[in-house]
Amino acid sequence: MRRGGASLVRLVRCARDERGVTAIEFALVAPLLLLMILGTVEMALDMIVDASVQYAAQQASRAGLTTAVPSSGTRDAQARQIVNNILDPWTKFGGVINIATLSYATYNDIAAGNSQKTMGGLGDVVAYNVSVTIPPFSGIPKLIGITSMTFQRNYIVQNEK
Numbered sequence: 001m002r003r004g005g006a007s008l009v010r011l012v013r014c015a016r017d018e019r020g021v022t023a024i025e026f027a028l029v030a031p032l033l034l035l036m037i038l039g040t041v042e043m044a045l046d047m048i049v050d051a052s053v054q055y056a057a058q059q060a061s062r063a064g065l066t067t068a069v070p071s072s073g074t075r076d077a078q079a080r081q082i083v084n085n086i087l088d089p090w091t092k093f094g095g096v097i098n099i100a101t102l103s104y105a106t107y108n109d110i111a112a113g114n115s116q117k118t119m120g121g122l123g124d125v126v127a128y129n130v131s132v133t134i135p136p137f138s139g140i141p142k143l144i145g146i147t148s149m150t151f152q153r154n155y156i157v158q159n160e161k
Contacts, residue, residue: 035140038138038139038140039138039140041137041138042136042137042138042140042141045137046137046149046151049090049095049132049134049149049151050151052086052087052089052090052132053087053130053131053132053151053152053153054153055086056082056083056086056087056130056153057083057128057129057130057153057154057155058153058155059082059083059086060079060080060082060083060099060128060130060155061079061126061128061155061157063075063078063079063082064076064078064079064101064126064128064157064159065157065159065160076101079099079101079128080099083097083099083130084097087130087132090132090134093134093135093137094134094135095132095133095134096132096133096134097130097131097132098129098130098131098132098133099128099129099130100128100129101126101127101128101129102115102116102126102127102129103115103116103121103124103125103126103127104116104124104125104126104127105124105125106125107125107158109125110125110127110156115127121159122159122160123158123159123160124158124159125156125157125158125159126156126157126158126159127154127155127156128153128154128155128156128157129152129153129154130152130153130154131150131151131152131153132150132151132152133148133149133150134148134149134150134151135147135148135149136148136149
């Protein structure tokens with residue numbers, strides 16, 4: 001009878017012992033905390049990519065807005081060079097840059113779909129579409145089935161007359 005009582009006492013002592021509780025709590029919380037930290041970093045990097053696409057499209061539309069011919073090359077080449085210079089760092093992470101320009105004689109032609117793939121002439125309306133498709137920086141988006149993300153901006157401006 002003593003033996004059974006002694007093991008019961010040891011079991012009660014072990015149940016009251018709080019050594020190692022911190023390690024167990026850490027083991028339970030650490031994966032969730034790591035997931036949240038990586039998710040926050042992923043979201044911050046995605047916001048930086050999105051802001052750089054916005055900036056690139058804005059700068060390209062400003063460069064193409066004037067109808068003055070640049071000192072070297074064409075306005076289209078100049079706008080593409082601006083976009084590529086701004087978005088080039090994302091190609092090192094597997095990003096693919098896409099630049100499209102469409103020219104319309106008037107704003108009404110946009111709805112009608114009457115476009116040309118040029119930078120337009122004096123007074124023409126030009127639509128700039130800049131996008132970057134990039135794989136996720138971390139594995140977090142892949143957990144929910146996102147294998148690539150596309151960041152896109154469109155600007156519609158009227159060339160100077």
